Amino acid sequence: MKTLSPRETFDRQLAELKDQLLILGSMVEQITLDAVDALKCRDTEAARRAYLYDQKINDKRFEIESACITIIATQQPLARDLRLLASVLEVATELERMGDYAKGVARICLLMKDQPPIKPITDLPRMAELATDMLHRALGAFVATDADQAAQITEDDDAVDELYNQINRVLLTYMISDPSTIDRANYLTWAAHNLERMADRVTNICERTIYVATGEMKELDVSDDELNKL
Amino acid sequence: MSQTNNNHAIEARNLNIYYGDFLAVRDVNLKIKQRKITAIIGPSGCGKSTMLRAFNRMNELVPTAHTEGEVLYHGKNIYASEVDPVEVRCRIGMVFQKPNPFPKSIYENVAWGARINGYQGNIDELVEQSLRASALWNEVKDKLGQSGLSLSGGQQQRLCIARTIAVKPDIILMDEPASALDPIATLKIEELMREISKDYTIIVVTHNMQQAARVSDFTAFFNLGEDRAGVLEEYDKTKNLFTNPAKQTTEDYISGRFG
Structure with missing residues (x-):
């Protein structure tokens, strides 16, 4: 005879909810990579789809x-x-906002469609790969309630920030040397900014993982050194 | 009696309670905060009600029961040989699971305890005060002569609370006070508990975790030890115990993994 577990239904509902969250996460990864790829290849059809x-x-x-x-x-x-x-309510909101960032990148591709490229786009896809990889691991840690892994993932945010700063520097150089590029360079800065924000939101997900595991609400991304420079 | 200076209404110290040879509650140390609601939760048979009854020596009504350790009330052990258990039960009243009004009028139900204790004041006033305090006055003021048993279950329970309040206790013990009531009557009892906790210390035993979470300030989680004796597993502010309990067993119990 089957023994009745008092939480069978509840545990199943929680497992299904986590599955749905992982699906939403993979949708966000997909739209991000697609939007950045569309921008790189100047593929307006793909941008429209994203x-x-x-x-x-x-x-x-x-x-x-x-x-x-x-x-x-x-x-x-x-x-x-x-x-x-x-x-889960919080993380779903973070994911939805990340989707909006990706949509923003797709929109930039559409806005730039008639303008010649300033330079081949190489760093933005790297940023997108880093950010989506962080997201993928962060959601894995969230559904596994793995606080240690969550804390580790946030350290990768530095690499994303590094790329963001580098892209900014390069684009600024273009703008200074040729003011006719300002419009396009601004668009690309905007796209980079969206990806940088996306990685920040991955940090928020990791904070939630730690909260679920330990009950402790703490900010992981305390950039004191950034503030000190101001 | 003098007030305790440490904000604790009553305190169990190294308390062991036996039924014959069977140790029902083992080595409990528990300080109950004054004018707060403390909930006692735990799986069936873990000694919750036994623990509650130890606070006013009600276990003595069970012939085989005996108690070791101390229960300090205003610094004095209520189990000391010179203490009169009837006096203890006047100061530390009790409300039971099933409403149990006397088969007498609503008025007499409330007046009874005060009268047999030789209350010298105005009994009419006491009855009105107590019924107002238990949020029943408006519903019964025009029918005080009717039998207490003519009231609904929820009203009967509030009548029993009025009866308890009328003897002017310090502490009110409640053993599953709403488990025989419908949801609305339950919420009314909970609101009443909140209201009267401004003046009284309340200790409530409940099987209903949501009720403990809703109504109490502090929660004591009792569990069965390996020897089947009830032990105090965790005691904390209700807010902490229900959102982030310190012990895995508490977590498992309140999450419905056992019990």
């Missing part, structure tokens, strides 16, 4: 939010379950 794909991400986010609220209402979670569900 732009429209953001709507699917928004829908998925509402679906997760709704499932989460239903579980809270019906299971009345406590302790780690409660921290997990509250954090």
Whole structure:
């Protein structure tokens, strides 16, 4: 005879919710890589597809939010379950915003479509790869409630920031030497900024993982040294 | 009696409670904060109600029960030989799971305890005060002569709370006070507990985790030890215990993994 587990339904609901969150995460990874690739290849069709794909991400986010609220209402979670569900709401919001950043990159591709390229785009795809890789690992750590891994991932944010600064420097040089590039260089700075913000939001997800695991709410990205330079 | 200066209404010290040879509650140390609501939770058979009854010597009504250790009330051990258990139960009242009004009028239900304790003041005033304090006055003021048993379950329970309040206790013990009531009557009892905790210290045993989370300031989690004796596993502010308990067993219990 099968033994009845008191949490069978609840545990299944939590597992399904985590699966849905991973799906949303992979959608965000996809739209980010697609949008940056479209920008690199100046492929307006691909950019348009990425732009429209953001709507699917928004829908998925509402679906997760709704499932989460239903579980809270019906299971009345406590302790780690409660921290997990509250954090899923937060993480879904972060992912949705990341989707918006990617959509922003797709939009930049469409805005620049008639203008000649300033230079081959090489650093932005590297940034996108780094950011999406961070996101992938951060969501893995989140569903596994692995606080140690989460704390480690945030250290990679420095590499993204480094690339962002480098892109800025290069584009600034273009703008100074040839003011006719200002428009296009600005667009690319904007795209780089979106990817940099995306990596910052991965840090927020890692903070949530630590909260679920330990109950401690702490900021991981305390850039004191950045402030000291100001 | 003098007030304790450390904000604790009552304190169990190295308390062991036996039923015959069976150790039901082992070595409990627990300080209950004054004018706060403390919930006692835990799986069936972990000694929650036994612990609650130890606070006003109700276990003595069970012939085989005996208690070791101390329960300090205003610095004095209520189990000391010179202490009269009836006096203890006047100061530390109790409300039970099933509403149990006397088969008498609403008025008499409230007046009874005060009268047999030789209350010298105005009994009419005491009855009104107590019924107001238990949020029942408006519902019964025009029918004080009717039987207490004519009231609904929720009203009966509030009548029992009024009866307890009427003897002017310091501490009110509640053993599953809402488990026999419907959800609305339950919420009313919980609101009432909040209201009267301004004047009284309340200790409540509940199976309903959400109720403990909703209504209490502090929560004591009791669990079964390896020898089947009840032990105090974790005691903390309710907010902490239900969002981030210190012990894995507490986490497992409140998350429904056992119990």
